[in-house]
Amino acid sequence: MGLRPNLLTRRAAGVASTTLALLLSTAAVGVVPAASAFSAAPGGACVEPTDSHTNARVKPGAAAKHEPNELTAKQVRERDADLAAALRERATFRTGAGATALATVTIPVVVHVIQRDSTRAGGNIPDSLITAQINVLNQAYAGATGGAATAFDFRLDKINRVTNPSWYPIVDGSSAERSMKSSLRVGGKNTLNIYLGELSDDLLGWATFPQRKLNSMDGVVVLSESLPGGTATNYNQGDTGTHEVGHWLNLYHTFQGGCSGSGDSVSDTPAEASPAYECPTGRNTCSTAGLDPITNFMDYSYDSCMYQFTPGQASRMLTAWNAYRAA
Ligand SMILES: [Zn+2]
Numbered sequence: 001m002g003l004r005p006n007l008l009t010r011r012a013a014g015v016a017s018t019t020l021a022l023l024l025s026t027a028a029v030g031v032v033p034a035a036s037a038f039s040a041a042p043g044g045a046c047v048e049p050t051d052s053h054t055n056a057r058v059k060p061g062a063a064a065k066h067e068p069n070e071l072t073a074k075q076v077r078e079r080d081a082d083l084a085a086a087l088r089e090r091a092t093f094r095t096g097a098g099a100t101a102l103a104t105v106t107i108p109v110v111v112h113v114i115q116r117d118s119t120r121a122g123g124n125i126p127d128s129l130i131t132a133q134i135n136v137l138n139q140a141y142a143g144a145t146g147g148a149a150t151a152f153d154f155r156l157d158k159i160n161r162v163t164n165p166s167w168y169p170i171v172d173g174s175s176a177e178r179s180m181k182s183s184l185r186v187g188g189k190n191t192l193n194i195y196l197g198e199l200s201d202d203l204l205g206w207a208t209f210p211q212r213k214l215n216s217m218d219g220v221v222v223l224s225e226s227l228p229g230g231t232a233t234n235y236n237q238g239d240t241g242t243h244e245v246g247h248w249l250n251l252y253h254t255f256q257g258g259c260s261g262s263g264d265s266v267s268d269t270p271a272e273a274s275p276a277y278e279c280p281t282g283r284n285t286c287s288t289a290g291l292d293p294i295t296n297f298m299d300y301s302y303d304s305c306m307y308q309f310t311p312g313q314a315s316r317m318l319t320a321w322n323a324y325r326a327a
Contacts (some may be wrong), residue, residue: 057204057243057300059235060277071256079209080265083250086212086323105151105321107192109134112184113161113224114197116168123168123197125224130159130196132228136238137245140297140309147297147308151318152249154192160184169198170221172206182216189325192248193219194241196227204232204240207247210324220244234278237303246298250320251313253300254293259286268312269293279305 071079111130115123134156143149167180185193189210199205205222225231226240252264255272263271270290276283276299283292294301295308309317 057206057240059202059204060300070253073257073261076252076256076262076265079250082212083320083323087319089212090323103151103318103322104153105190105318105326107152107154107190108157108187109154109192109194110158110160110186111156111194111196112180113159114167114170114180114195115161115163116165116198117163123224124161125196125227125230127159129224129227129229131156133238133241136228137242140239140242140307141245143309145307146295148311148314150309150314151321158186167197169200170195171200172203172221174200177221178217181219185216185219188327189214189218190327192245195219195221196224197221199223204235205244207244209247210250210320212324218248220248234302234304239297239303239306242297243306246309246313246317249317250324251298251309251317254296254298255300259288264298266310266312266316268310269296269298272299275300278302 111133113123113125113130118124134154137154139145140147141150141152141154162180162184164180167176170177170180180195181193184195187193199221203223204226205220207220208218211218220241222241222244223230223232223235226235226238228236228238230236251266253275254264254269255275256264257271258273259271263269270293271286271288272292273285276292276294279302280292280294283294285292293299293310295306296313297306297309298313299306
C-alpha cells in the first residue's frame with residue numbers, strides 16, 4: 001500500500017528527464033526528516049491575510065526557519081468563521097449558491113515561468129513539464145489516481161515566461177514576491193495563477209487561501225523542478241502543484257490541529273499529530289480512529305506516496321468555491 005495506482009502512467013510523462021533528475025538532484029534534498037525544524041509556531045500570527053503564505057509544502061530537512069504552512073488554532077477558527085459568513089452573504093444575493101455534489105467547475109490556469117536566464121538551471125523549463133502538470137492536476141482532482149472525484153478540472157490558458165533575476169529565486173513573503181505578483185497576476189477570483197521558479201528556503205511551494213476580496217497576492221507558487229519530470233527527487237511527479245492548489249481551494253493540511261479538536265475541519269481525514277515525510281506506511285500518531293492519512297495530497301509525504309483527496313475534502317473545496325471564487 002502507499003503507491004499510487006497509476007504511478008507508472010504518471011511517471012511516463014517525465015521519462016525524458018528522469019536521467020537528468022537522478023544525476024542532478026542527489027544533494028538537493030535532505031535525507032533525514034527533521035520534524036523539529038518545523039515545530040515552532042509560525043511567526044507573525046497577526047499578519048494581514050494578504051501577506052500570509054501559511055500554506056507551503058516543505059521537504060524534510062528544509063532550511064525554512066519555521067513551517068510557513070501551518071495555521072494557528074486561532075487562524076483556523078477565523079478562516080472557518082469567515083467561510084460561514086461568506087456563504088451566508090452569498091445566499092442573500094442569489095439562490096443556488098450552496099454547494100452541490102453535482103456541480104463541476106473548470107478552472108482557467110495561467111502559468112508564469114519565472115526565469116533568471118535562458119538556462120534550465122535558471123528556470124527555463126520546457127512547456128512539456130507544464131502540460132504534464134496540468135494533466136496531473138486533472139487526474140488528481142478527478143479522482144483518477146484513487147481518491148474522491150472533486151468538482152474541479154483545469155484548463156491551461158496561457159504560459160507566460162518572464163526573465164527577471166530580481167524575482168529569482170522566489171522568496172516567500174518578500175517585497176520581490178509582491179512586486180512579481182502585482183505585475184503578473186491576471187484574471188478574476190476563479191483564475192488560478194501559478195508561479196514557477198526556484199524557491200527560497202528549500203520550499204516546494206506555497207499558496208494563498210481564498211478570500212472574499214481578490215488581491216494581487218492570490219495564487220500558487222511551485223518549485224519548477226517539482227513538476228512531472230523535474231529534477232526534485234521524490235517530489236517530481238507534480239503533487240506539490242496538487243497540494244498547493246488544495247490550499248488555494250481552502251484545504252488545510254491533514255495534520256492541522258494535531259490529534260485534538262476539529263483538526264483540518266474535514267471529518268473523513270483521520271487526525272494526525274504531525275506531518276508525515278517519505279512514506280511511513282502504517283503510521284498512527286493519534287489515538288483516535290484511523291491510521292494517519294499519509295496518502296492524502298494534503299500531507300507532506302513523497303509524491304509517490306500521496307494519491308488521494310477524501311469526499312470530505314472534495315465537499316469542502318466546492319463549498320469554498322461557491323463562497324469565494326464562483327463568478
Ligand atoms: Zn501545504
